[in-house]
Amino acid sequence: MTIAPDKSTEIVVPEGHVKLVIDGVEVVAPKGELLIRTAERLGTVIPRFCDHPLLEPAGACRQCLVEVEMGGRPMPKPQASCTMTVADGMVVKTQLTSPVADKAQQGVMELLLINHPLDCPICDKGGECPLQNQAIAHGRSDSRFHEHKRTFPKPINISTQVLLDRERCVLCQRCTRFSAQIAGDPFIELLERGAQQQIGTAQEKPFQSYFSGNTIQICPVGALTSAAYRFRARPFDLVSTPSVCEHCSSGCAERTDWRRGKVQRKLAGDDPQVNEEWICDKGRFAFRYATTADRIKRPLVRDEETGELRESSWTEALQVAAAGLAAARDANGVGVLTGGRLTVEDAYAYSKFARIALRTNDIDFRARPHSAEELEFLSGTTVFTNPDNGVTFQGIESAPAALLVAFEPEEEAPIVFLRLRKAARKGTTKVFHLGQFTTPAVEKTFGTLLACVPGSEANALNALPEHASDVVDLLGKPGAVILVGERAAEIPGAFTAVARLAERTGAKVAWIPRRAGERGALAVGATPNLLPGGRHVANAAARTEVERTWGVEEGTIPATPGRDTTAILTAAANGDLSGLVVGGVDPFDLPDPALAEKALAGAAFIVSLEQRPSAATAHADVVLPIAPAAEKSGSFLNWEGRRREFGTILEGTGSLSDCRVLDTLAVEMDADLFTQTPAAAAADLARLGEGVPSGSSLNVAAPLQSPAGAGKAVLATWHRLIGNGSLQVDEPHLAGTARPVVAKVAEATAQQFGLETGGYVTVSTERGAITLPVETDDLPEGVIWLPTNSGDVTVRATLGAGHGSIVSVSGGSSSGVKS
Amino acid sequence: MFESLKGFGVTFGTMFKKVVTEEYPEVKKVTAPRFHGRHQLNRHPDGLEKCVGCELCAWACPADAIFVEGGDNTEEARYSPGERFGADYQINYLRCIGCGLCIEACPTRSLTMTNEYELADDNRQDLIFTKEDLLAPLLPGMEQPPHPMRLGENEQDYYVNGPQLAKVAQEGKGTQQ
Numbered sequence: 001m002t003i004a005p006d007k008s009t010e011i012v013v014p015e016g017h018v019k020l021v022i023d024g025v026e027v028v029a030p031k032g033e034l035l036i037r038t039a040e041r042l043g044t045v046i047p048r049f050c051d052h053p054l055l056e057p058a059g060a061c062r063q064c065l066v067e068v069e070m071g072g073r074p075m076p077k078p079q080a081s082c083t084m085t086v087a088d089g090m091v092v093k094t095q096l097t098s099p100v101a102d103k104a105q106q107g108v109m110e111l112l113l114i115n116h117p118l119d120c121p122i123c124d125k126g127g128e129c130p131l132q133n134q135a136i137a138h139g140r141s142d143s144r145f146h147e148h149k150r151t152f153p154k155p156i157n158i159s160t161q162v163l164l165d166r167e168r169c170v171l172c173q174r175c176t177r178f179s180a181q182i183a184g185d186p187f188i189e190l191l192e193r194g195a196q197q198q199i200g201t202a203q204e205k206p207f208q209s210y211f212s213g214n215t216i217q218i219c220p221v222g223a224l225t226s227a228a229y230r231f232r233a234r235p236f237d238l239v240s241t242p243s244v245c246e247h248c249s250s251g252c253a254e255r256t257d258w259r260r261g262k263v264q265r266k267l268a269g270d271d272p273q274v275n276e277e278w279i280c281d282k283g284r285f286a287f288r289y290a291t292t293a294d295r296i297k298r299p300l301v302r303d304e305e306t307g308e309l310r311e312s313s314w315t316e317a318l319q320v321a322a323a324g325l326a327a328a329r330d331a332n333g334v335g336v337l338t339g340g341r342l343t344v345e346d347a348y349a350y351s352k353f354a355r356i357a358l359r360t361n362d363i364d365f366r367a368r369p370h371s372a373e374e375l376e377f378l379s380g381t382t383v384f385t386n387p388d389n390g391v392t393f394q395g396i397e398s399a400p401a402a403l404l405v406a407f408e409p410e411e412e413a414p415i416v417f418l419r420l421r422k423a424a425r426k427g428t429t430k431v432f433h434l435g436q437f438t439t440p441a442v443e444k445t446f447g448t449l450l451a452c453v454p455g456s457e458a459n460a461l462n463a464l465p466e467h468a469s470d471v472v473d474l475l476g477k478p479g480a481v482i483l484v485g486e487r488a489a490e491i492p493g494a495f496t497a498v499a500r501l502a503e504r505t506g507a508k509v510a511w512i513p514r515r516a517g518e519r520g521a522l523a524v525g526a527t528p529n530l531l532p533g534g535r536h537v538a539n540a541a542a543r544t545e546v547e548r549t550w551g552v553e554e555g556t557i558p559a560t561p562g563r564d565t566t567a568i569l570t571a572a573a574n575g576d577l578s579g580l581v582v583g584g585v586d587p588f589d590l591p592d593p594a595l596a597e598k599a600l601a602g603a604a605f606i607v608s609l610e611q612r613p614s615a616a617t618a619h620a621d622v623v624l625p626i627a628p629a630a631e632k633s634g635s636f637l638n639w640e641g642r643r644r645e646f647g648t649i650l651e652g653t654g655s656l657s658d659c660r661v662l663d664t665l666a667v668e669m670d671a672d673l674f675t676q677t678p679a680a681a682a683a684d685l686a687r688l689g690e691g692v693p694s695g696s697s698l699n700v701a702a703p704l705q706s707p708a709g710a711g712k713a714v715l716a717t718w719h720r721l722i723g724n725g726s727l728q729v730d731e732p733h734l735a736g737t738a739r740p741v742v743a744k745v746a747e748a749t750a751q752q753f754g755l756e757t758g759g760y761v762t763v764s765t766e767r768g769a770i771t772l773p774v775e776t777d778d779l780p781e782g783v784i785w786l787p788t789n790s791g792d793v794t795v796r797a798t799l800g801a802g803h804g805s806i807v808s809v810s811g812g813s814s815s816g817v818k819s
Numbered sequence: 820m821f822e823s824l825k826g827f828g829v830t831f832g833t834m835f836k837k838v839v840t841e842e843y844p845e846v847k848k849v850t851a852p853r854f855h856g857r858h859q860l861n862r863h864p865d866g867l868e869k870c871v872g873c874e875l876c877a878w879a880c881p882a883d884a885i886f887v888e889g890g891d892n893t894e895e896a897r898y899s900p901g902e903r904f905g906a907d908y909q910i911n912y913l914r915c916i917g918c919g920l921c922i923e924a925c926p927t928r929s930l931t932m933t934n935e936y937e938l939a940d941d942n943r944q945d946l947i948f949t950k951e952d953l954l955a956p957l958l959p960g961m962e963q964p965p966h967p968m969r970l971g972e973n974e975q976d977y978y979v980n981g982p983q984l985a986k987v988a989q990e991g992k993g994t995q996q
Binding site for chain 2: 122231234
């Protein structure tokens with residue numbers, strides 16, 4: 001039966017909407033919507049190259065031409081639907097109903113293909129190329145152009161990672177617009193005019209951006225390719241698996257493309273709540289750490305006779321490890337250092353292993369500078385935040401003001417930086433950086449620098465109401481946020497001051513660590529004072545609840561909070577702890593690498609769970625190989641507290657995740673963790689639920705700043721996004737895009753120490769000295785900034801110093817450069 | 820009577836016809852010039868490999884008999900003139916049906932077929948031919964890679980005038996001797 005359309009019902013146009021006709025169909029669209037999107041909602045795909053939903057309209061490629069009629073009068077020529085917004089009474093005919101639009105599109109396509117080399121068989125984009133697809137769908141079957149095509153020399157490196165093939169370019173300007181609008185690194189631009197128009201970079205100045213990989217992904221042709229993926233595979237060879245980035249705490253959605261058991265590339269996934277459609281270059285390009293030649297694939301046991309590590313069976317390694325750990329536990333006890341890169345499930349296994357197999361609270365996930373104040377803050381507030389009650393990416397975007405405390409967004413959580421920039425570009429968010437100098441991130445978020453001497457951030461925060469009442473007023477508006485970075489742990493009183501400021505203004509506070517696993521490890525109680533779900537160890541009821549759910553005897557979990565990372569290491573070095581279980585911990589990230597070395601050398605028995613040889617495996621009695629992120633499933637908790645689940649990408653590699661290894665190890669020690677698989681661990685964790693917030697009592701006074709003394713300066717330092725990170729090994733192309741390694745001082749300080757611009761500076765402590773080039777910037781006087789771990793500069797390993805330390809500064813010469 | 824004579828007549832008549840018996844393997848059969856025999860990976864006149872590891876042959880193969888894995892040429896170790904070379908190249912003759920689609924797919928004329936047809940063996944492993952088995956022999960003037968591009972000053976010279984330059988170089992060597 002056919003139902004006649006009811007012509008009497010008129011479409012009701014809501015407020016702020018307009019009614020128009022597309023291909024004979026009446027449609028209601030919000031004012032200001034672009035025609036191309038309205039058509040898309042109807043299911044009509046208009047071909048396009050330059051149009052991207054997250055970039056501003058450009059109308060550069062002219063591929064989306066449609067016929068438009070306004071007020072009964074047709075426009076004289078077809079119009080670009082990607083730049084024209086909807087209007088009331090508009091009549092639009094796309095290529096589906098208008099021969100004029102169809103012919104116009106075919107004409108544009110023919111024009112775009114005139115100089116295109118048509119080298120699809122050898123092009124990386126071939127098979128997933130919008131130009132290829134649309135040329136087939138909307139192009140002519142032949143070209144009338146028989147002359148020679150314009151040629152350029154084949155690919156030019158616009159950075160070590162990004163290669164540009166100008167012949168293939170259709171000048172859509174997606175890359176230049178992305179760089180200018182989203183990333184704010186306009187190193188790539190349109191050059192020349194007419195037929196010679198091309199994309200290029202300034203001479204001698206590479207395309208330097210932490211987000212350059214996104215231009216490769218959004219390029220609608222094969223003009224931009226990455227050195228790491230070039231000619232490695234074709235899109236139709238690849239299996240694409242959705243995944244989550246394992247690098248920083250943003251928890252970006254990714255798409256991992258793999259082939260023959262090897263990851264070939266990573267692309268940004270689309271998650272509007274988290275990373276929109278962008279990821280940073282570290283997340284995109286740093287994945288070969290899992291395929292390095294020195295990856296540990298078999299368990300290693302230290303041979304009693306030779307004292308060297310030798311390969312062994314899992315059975316033997318687990319028996320030796322279990323026997324050694326049980327003996328160490330019954331002697332002086334065992335400490336557990338998990339590292340900050342674990343999935344929630346793996347961290348939970350560590351937490352449970354420490355409590356019921358080792359019967360200790362000596363467990364800490366913080367493989368970096370830390371403080372008791374930080375732990376108090378995290379266990380009182382941060383652990384209970386989630387996207388419903390805390391700060392989110394979208395919350396940042398709609399915040400009237402954002403105060404960044406000891407947090408360098410571009411280097412530590414690049415996607416947070418992109419959101420801050422997006423919000424600031426809209427003009428609705430004012431960004432304040434409490435830091436040392438005007439970093440690129442300050443400029444690119446149109447922010448205001450609240451400069452202070454390193455270590456005196458707490459004083460600066462306490463003084464905000466007096467000196468910068470406008471900041472406090474803005475933070476008092478609903479939705480304002482305070483973002484605290486991991487560096488705050490090196491600043492006494494910082495968390496107290498932040499908590500006070502938040503209380504005073506009502507702003508929401510978010511803690512944004514650098515590593516992916518830290519927030520998850522906190523939630524599952526891989527800390528000395530917490531049990532899973534934010535329950536306090538000292539709370540008897542909470543302890544009983546956990547013990548009952550775990551099915552262990554009451555009293556198994558010690559009632560007093562355990563040691564933190566530094567205390568565990570000190571105890572191990574002194575012999576107060578007989579053993580250590582060490583996850584992915586790099587001693588050179590710790591506040592005192594010498595202590596860590598001493599502890600590793602001194603501890604009686606060490607079990608190391610690692611992927612690659614490290615300082616921990618060098619001293620370990622048993623090394624158990626574990627799976628990298630691509631070879632296991634699990635979930636990360638990002639800084640918002642949002643659960644980011646991912647599945648196994650590479651199946652059947654035979655590598656085991658930490659939770660499985662610890663489960664089996666615990667069985668050898670007569671304890672049942674029930675974390676055989678990540679799914680089982682997650683289910684076990686879910687049974688525990690969340691504890692009740694007990695509140696925190698932060699009361700650490702900000703210290704009075706004492707003058708640094710003659711020949712001395714206060715050190716400011718933080719990690720660069722691309723540096724010597726252990727997950728960035730074997731990535732020469734990525735390493736080439738790192739920012740130059742220089743020290744920064746104020747003009748006056750440079751004169752004081754007799755430093756020349758372009759010259760060298762030597763920074764030293766009683767541990768060692770670093771010589772590196774020096775630049776002047778707007779730092780406070782008497783302050784010197786160094787990257788923490790980039791190139792030859794390893795602040796913690798060489799100087800044993802950190803943010804806020806006092807260091808000696810002298811003029812140096814290039815000949816004294818230490819490598 | 821007449822019928823049997825007719826029968827012997829066939830036999831007698833055949834004695835004057837051309838013999839069809841092949842004396843293989845004592846006498847090898849010469850195939851048609853375009854017979855699809857064993858594959859060969861060709862070389863440039865200076866000995867560099869023509870294969871660039873693009874895998875188009877593997878993609879064209881309807882029997883999934885070809886496996887290719889590309890590798891990067893470096894300034895220190897150059898196997899082919901371009902950016903990439905075929906680091907691993909295998910053809911499984913248990914699967915190959917000799918259709919020649921791989922030859923048509925090859926963009927560098929690296930993969931061609933010889934007339935060699937003796938592809939039988941008593942085990943499976945030996946019928947998977949690797950790069951060493953498939954590479955063309957080094958002719959006079961050729962040098963075992965890795966080595967830099969020897970012919971001409973630039974890529975244009977190498978590809979367009981390569982064979983000519985190789986010939987000149989070879990003749991020059993001949994006169995010196």
